[in-house]
Amino acid sequence: MGKPQTRRKDTRQRILDVALELFLERGYDQTSLREIAERLEVTKAALYYHFRTKEDIVDAxxxxxxxxxxxxxxxxxxxxxxxxxxxxxxxxxxxxxxxxxxxxxxxxxxxxxxxxxxxxxxxxxxxxxxxxxxxxxxxxxxxxxxxxxxxxxxxxxxxxxxxxxxxxxxxxxxxxxxxxxxxxxxxxxxxxx
Incomplete structure (x- = not known):
């Protein structure tokens, strides 16, 4: 039972880590959700499951x-x-x-x-x-x-x-x-x- 929750947390943290990496490399304005999804090698829909906007990522x-x-x-x-x-x-x-x-x-x-x-x-x-x-x-x-x-x-x-x-x-x-x-x-x- 605990594994899906843990996996969801791990995915969420991976998104935050990759987004922060891109924000530091390219800047906030120059980084898109598409680029974050590409770096993670996931679809934009998978990314949207956790974060709808870049602002949601920053808030997290x-x-x-x-x-x-x-x-x-x-x-x-x-x-x-x-x-x-x-x-x-x-x-x-x-x-x-x-x-x-x-x-x-x-x-x-x-x-x-x-x-x-x-x-x-x-x-x-x-x-x-x-x-x-x-x-x-x-x-x-x-x-x-x-x-x-x-x-x-x-x-x-x-x-x-x-x-x-x-x-x-x-x-x-x-x-x-x-x-x-x-x-x-x-x-x-x-x-x-």
Missing amino acids: LVGGIGERLDELIAWARAQPTTLETRRELLRRLNEALEEYSPVFQFLQENQAALRGRAGPKTARDRMQALGTLLTDPQSPVLDRVRSLSALFTVYFGTFATSAMEGTPEEKRAALLQVAWEQIDAAHAAHSGK
């Missing part, structure tokens, strides 16, 4: 990131608001960004084509939630900015360092180290340590 790609970030936010909200929790939040965010880095690269490279979609508000809401979890509202403005800078270092640093020499692992480790230094500095200034 972004949905995975959104779920992961929502889980991370829920986890952090259930923790005490300590420096250790904030450091762990940044570590887990860094890990999530590594896992979904091809999707983030696609979103970054295809901003113009994807403009006007419903996702940006949700992405902004998630960023604000993460910022709130990292920032002590009682801290001076400078320390709140340090905390937000830690978030942006991890979140946007991946794109900013893409042309920089070094392995992706080295760059992610460096981004996390810098983010931790920023969050540590904000905590130390506020706590008097």
